[in-house]
Structure formats: structure tokens, C-alpha cells
Amino acid sequence: MPPNDNILLKLREIKESLTPVEKLIAEYILENTYEIPSLSIKELAIRSKTSDASVLRFCKTIGYKSYREFIVSISTSLGSMDEEETDQYTDIQPGDDLQTIINNISLNNCKSIEDTLKVISRSEIEKAVDLLIKTQKIDFYGIGASxxxxxxAQQKFMRINKMCHAYTDSHSQLTAATLLKKGDVAVIISNSGKTLEILDALEVAKKMGASVIAITRYSKSYLAEGADVVLNISTPEVTIRSGAMGSRIAMLNTIDILFAGVASAEYQNVRKYLSKTHNIILNKQRN
Incomplete structure (x- = not known):
């Protein structure tokens, strides 16, 4: 597990996609975080109204080999929480003055990126960058804010001479996915990972033999299960008024990471394209 892994953050993200029994355990942990490190497996089972076996299965579901390993991770996450407890997501409130809005929105955006760094997998990023380097064609699929x-993403990857296109409605996504082939890459972006139109595109892209990279919230979803590579983001626990803002920022940051990874790995080849595209825009501005 990476050193900045935060199990409490991951539990917050994945809670709604757990089984009913696992959700009981997760909710108890999130509501009573500071007492968890001192509890035995039997004590946690009793307090969460489950069983020893359920707690052990829960630990394995979220990626731990043993209850002891899980408790160590909880303790580490609590230490991280103590350092960051003042940096909490804040929703938009009626009547907020402009300075409060400036501070809160900026904090939420920064927090989305920071929390995403705690759930995104470095090895999955490496796989995604490798696929994007090798492919000749990239499709980007997303609905709404995604x-x-x-x-x-299209604007960035186009600058390094990658054949790519963004498809933002269901009909064009299905048409484009039908034309994919083995070696092509579909980057599917969805916060929930459950949008029906997106899942249709996923099914077709996989059927055509393309590799699929998913950028989606850290949670169980059909998109995460069906993709070849999953890049998780973390989004704030706030209402619909500002929730999409944080997810969009986290997704944009992930795209920047992928672009920089590809451009850096192929710098000798892409430098000329970056220079040419920069110069043509600069000359246009001067004219």
C-alpha cells in the first residue's frame, strides 16, 4: 500500500457500493474512527452488529490480508486526519459573502486534488501512460461535466500529434466506439461510473477489442469493473450544488498527469509538435 494511502478516505468513497453488512461496518468505523485502533475483531463485530467473519471479509474486500493490517492502516490515516482536520469540504450556502465563496471553492478544489492523490494508483497511471504512448488512436468519452x-483532453493530446477526439453525446460515442479496433484506446470519464450511456460505450469499445482507461470515483461500479485500467478520483461529500466542481477539477488534474506522462516519455518526438503548435498560436496572437 502506498505511504499516502488513506483508508478512511477510501471508505468514505466506497461506502455506498458495499454490501449491506459491509456498509454497517464501514459506517461504524467512519462514525467512531478514534476508537477503532483499540478494538479487537470481536469488539468491532459486536459494536457494528455484525460478526467476526463479516469483519474479516470486510477487511479483505477493501484490500487487507488481515485485521491487524487494517488496524495499522486506520492508525496511519488517523494521524493524517489530525494534521488536516481544518481542511474540510464546504458546500455553497445561501447568502455567502464573496470572500467566503472565494475561500471555500478554492479549498474544495485543492482538497479534491489532494484526496485524489490518496486514492489514485501509481501503477495504474503507469499502465495508462504506456497504453497512450503505444496507441495510434485515442477516443475520449464523457457526458455533461465529464x-x-x-x-x-482532446486539446492537450492533439498538441503532441496524437490522433484523438472527444465524444460528448451518447450517439456519437456509440458510433465512434463501433469503429475502434485492437490497439486503440478509449478513455471513459464518469464520476459515478454508472451512467447508462457511458456503460453502453464501454460495452461496445470492449467488444471491438480496444483498451479502456476509466477515470472515475473511487467506488465499485460497472465502469471500474469493465475497464482495463482504472484511475480513481476522490470527490467531496457535499450536495449537488458544488459536488460536480470538485470532481471536474480532479478529472482535469488526472488528464494533465496522463498528458505530461506521455509527453515526457516521448519528449524527443513530441518536442517539435509542442513547439509548432505553440508558435502558430503565438503568431496568430501577434497578428
Missing amino acids: GLVCMD
Whole structure:
């Protein structure tokens, strides 16, 4: 497990996709975090109204070989929480003054990136960058706010001469996915990972033999299960008024990481393209 791994953050993200029994355990842990390190497996089972076997299965479900390993991770995460407890997500409130809005929105965006760094897998990033380096064609699929991220991704990868296109509606996504082949890459962006149109595109892309990279919230979802590579993001526990803001920022940051990874690995080849695209825009501005 990476040193900045935060199991409490991951539990918050994945809680709603757990089984009913696992959810009982997760909710008890999140509501009573500071007492968890001192509890035995039997004590946690009793307090969460489950069983010893359920607690052990829960630990394995979230990636731990033993209850002891899970407790060590909880203790580490609590130490991290103590250092960051003042940096909490804040939702938009009626009547907020402008300075409060400036501070809160900026904090939420920074927090989304920081929390994403605690759930995203470095090995999955490496796999994604490797796929994007080797492929000749990249499709970006996303609906709504995720579609805006796709358009940003297209603009970036186009600058290094990658054949790519952003598809932001269900019909064009299905049409494009049908034309994919083995060796092509579909980057599917969805916060929930459960949007029906996105799942249709996933099914077709896989059927055509393309590799699929998913950028989605850290949670169990059909998109995460069906993708070849999963890049998880973390989004704030706030209402719909500001929730999409944080997820969009986290997704944009992930796209920037992928772009920089590909550009850095192929720098000798892409430098000329970056220079040419920079110069043509610069000359246009001067004229």
C-alpha cells in the first residue's frame, strides 16, 4: 500500500457500493474512527452488529490480508486526519459573502486534488501512460461535466500529434466506439461510473477489442469493473450544488498527469509538435 494511502478516505468513497453488512461496518468505523485502533475483531463485530467473519471479509474486500493490517492502516490515516482536520469540504450556502465563496471553492478544489492523490494508483497511471504512448488512436468519452474534461483532453493530446477526439453525446460515442479496433484506446470519464450511456460505450469499445482507461470515483461500479485500467478520483461529500466542481477539477488534474506522462516519455518526438503548435498560436496572437 502506498505511504499516502488513506483508508478512511477510501471508505468514505466506497461506502455506498458495499454490501449491506459491509456498509454497517464501514459506517461504524467512519462514525467512531478514534476508537477503532483499540478494538479487537470481536469488539468491532459486536459494536457494528455484525460478526467476526463479516469483519474479516470486510477487511479483505477493501484490500487487507488481515485485521491487524487494517488496524495499522486506520492508525496511519488517523494521524493524517489530525494534521488536516481544518481542511474540510464546504458546500455553497445561501447568502455567502464573496470572500467566503472565494475561500471555500478554492479549498474544495485543492482538497479534491489532494484526496485524489490518496486514492489514485501509481501503477495504474503507469499502465495508462504506456497504453497512450503505444496507441495510434485515442477516443475520449464523457457526458455533461465529464464531457468538458474530454474536450480538454482532446486539446492537450492533439498538441503532441496524437490522433484523438472527444465524444460528448451518447450517439456519437456509440458510433465512434463501433469503429475502434485492437490497439486503440478509449478513455471513459464518469464520476459515478454508472451512467447508462457511458456503460453502453464501454460495452461496445470492449467488444471491438480496444483498451479502456476509466477515470472515475473511487467506488465499485460497472465502469471500474469493465475497464482495463482504472484511475480513481476522490470527490467531496457535499450536495449537488458544488459536488460536480470538485470532481471536474480532479478529472482535469488526472488528464494533465496522463498528458505530461506521455509527453515526457516521448519528449524527443513530441518536442517539435509542442513547439509548432505553440508558435502558430503565438503568431496568430501577434497578428
